[in-house]
Amino acid sequence: MTILHEAGPEPRLEKARHIKYWTRCLKTFLPRQYTGNDSNRMYLAYFIISALDLLDALNTVSTGNERRDHVNWIYRCQHPKGGFRMWPGTDLGDRANDTNAKWDPANIPATYFALAALLILDDDFERVKRGQCLLWLQKMQREDGSFGETLVDGVVEGGRDPRLGYCATGVRHILRGSSAEPISIDGQTVRDIDVDSFVRCVRVAESFDGGIADEPFHEPQAGYTFCSLGALAFVGRLNTPDKSNPIEPNAPCDPHNVLKWLLSRQTELTDPDAGLDTEFHTAEEAPNTQHAEGKHVSKENGARDSKPIRQDPYQSVGSSIFDLLVDGAGMNGRTNKVADTCYAFWVGASLDIVGCVTLCNRAGLRRYLLGKTQHGVLGGFGKFPGDLPDLYHSYLGLAALSLAGSDQVKRLDGGMCLSAEARGRLPGLWDAWAVEGPTTT
Template sequence: MAELSFNTERHVKYYLRCLKTFLPGAYTSNDSNRMLLAFFIISGLDILGALENKTTAEERQVYIDWLYRCQVPTGGFRGFSGTDFGEERRNADNEAWDPANVPATFFALVNLLILGDDLSAVKRRERLQWLPKLQRVDGSFGELLGPGERIEGDRDLRYCCCAAGIRYLLRGKHGKDVEDVKDIDVPKLVSFIEACQAYDGGMAESPFREPHTDTASFQLLSPGSEEFETLVAWLASRQTGEIDSDDEEEEDEEEDEDSGAEGPSLQEDGGSIEQKILSLPNLTPLTPDSIPCAGFNGRCNKVADTCYSFWNGATLMILDRYSVVDDVRNRRYLLEKVQHLVGGFGKAAGDPPDLLHSFFGMVSLAFQGEASLGCVDPALVTTERVTRHLAALPWHEQAPSAEAWKEVHL
């Protein structure tokens, strides 16, 4: 087989096009998610080692200024600046149109850290007062506060994950008290997450739903426990050699029907079942050598999807069980099937590149030690440079006194 390579130069050009030119029209519906798109781009360039080389200090400051423009005075961050009415135009009638939301707040904070900001302009107290208001009685988190501070949004582990991330970034590694601001209810959050684990070990977005790859609960399960082992087994079983899309399979079935070709049928009259089985064409036995590449899916009985190489891989990295991944076949799937000629990665073989799948495909390769990529922290999905920068912030690594810790946690 030909040697496969990660085309660093083309991936850098792809991210720079996304950063400095207009995105394709297909992104119009994601206008309110610019905070997430910004994360994919600037974190992608940072992992490629190109953020500081391909952007100037003045440009990075412009990006930082835009991020702070999305900061809501009474809460977190909004997803983009398009609903920023300004203080002189904000009133009770239009305030509901530009609320802060949990995912945007988490990604805004991470974006600021990637760009080298020290978070000194973040209103930590207001952010941390806002966060507990989004937690429900069952421990889950909503997406935003609606009229009358009503919690809006599904009970979804992804919101829980982002909320826990906000707390970690703003309270510090040890959950240090911030000017007597009430903390979230951590035990209830843990209880909700535990209730999301299904009978087969996978994690659902909320209790009693179908398991789906998610990253909210990895470090809450104890290694060696039954729950831990069944989750690892479920994640490992998501790696699959099925890489053809459902649409292609349907087209193949239609072509077979239209061709008029007749094959043996067990429904025809005459002959025994044994004779009909013997008349079926010989099938080549499935062996490891017959599966050249294998990506990941996010649910049972689904074909491979580029982003799940990250979701499953990040989970297993945090659980310290990445060794269960067949990284050789996963790398071949990413580089041979979904890496695009112009840079970036598509969702599936033959698809054009998009920011989400490009970023997660690249990070999955970083987990495997791809030579031209930086080491990535699987929890914050940033380079080690960013995690060192976070650790250097005065409140983050500072451990609270024993008495303060008891007041917050007991």
């Protein structure tokens, strides 16, 4: 006889502990593990500022003068030729010349994180070198439509996957909105990026099963899928399950297939070191099993059970009571993988972009995040149950929690990965810039 049990009370966000965790990150030295990431400080700063914003604590844990200092630090990282650096350590100041310029390039992801952080901090953008940044952005696009990371000696360097395309189109979205027409900024005519060729880059990376990969014929992954969908939304070429985009080219080619793939990412499997089982046994009754092609296999007869697999709670790396009692369902990033905190965002935000976030089991996702990967002592979120918190998973855990319908954090704009309140400041900037008007040249 199978006994069906109802899920217990939903775990709660330990909000005070999360605020303390992020305040410690903001005002003290980061843990030694982050020393090697010092040259990526802009994205760490973005996570910290945005996390405190989502917790509605940014203005209470920092003073107005401190927030102005944060804004000034971001502008300290602005490159004189457009874009932003990841940190001020490469700024050569008065010693800069054409020979050593290769050691101090602007960076596409840093530029997006910097502009997004300025939005969160309610900056007026008057010091942003808007025209130079958009001109630099054009140079960052390759002939095939992809974007690189840096420009060194006139050559676009770095990868070409959707992460860079997302950041590049995000910069375009913030600084020029939806306008595809040439605009005049400070007497300069600034044309748009080649949107058509970029969309074709996304289309060729679509997989037969609905996900989107980093390049053609590679395995699709939820992070790349989010970046592709987000970038398409930024440039106004996104097809959604309920609406086809009239502008060609557009993508994805089959939005219903993408939706099916995204919804298939929700899973009860949470522990990469756990065995797999189909029943809830006592420790003495737990069968001798192994993981083979995502099915339950008995070592005694090799028979494959057709029932859905379920994690064996007696082999949990977390050793948390919630691993036994919390019936949560997280998200994985690829087929036949276990759940991971960050994919709760990458999948949840993808569903939000296409307008279908309510189709997943949001209650199960909240239970997974709050009962399995939330750290009950330090605050923050770990990658897997029992892991210590880190900035990346702690921020994306909060963001995913908002998309999953939690009322303990601010409403998130999934497409930009920041609060809806912060994104709501964009129209005011666009209205101010519209005074300059489009150019006729």
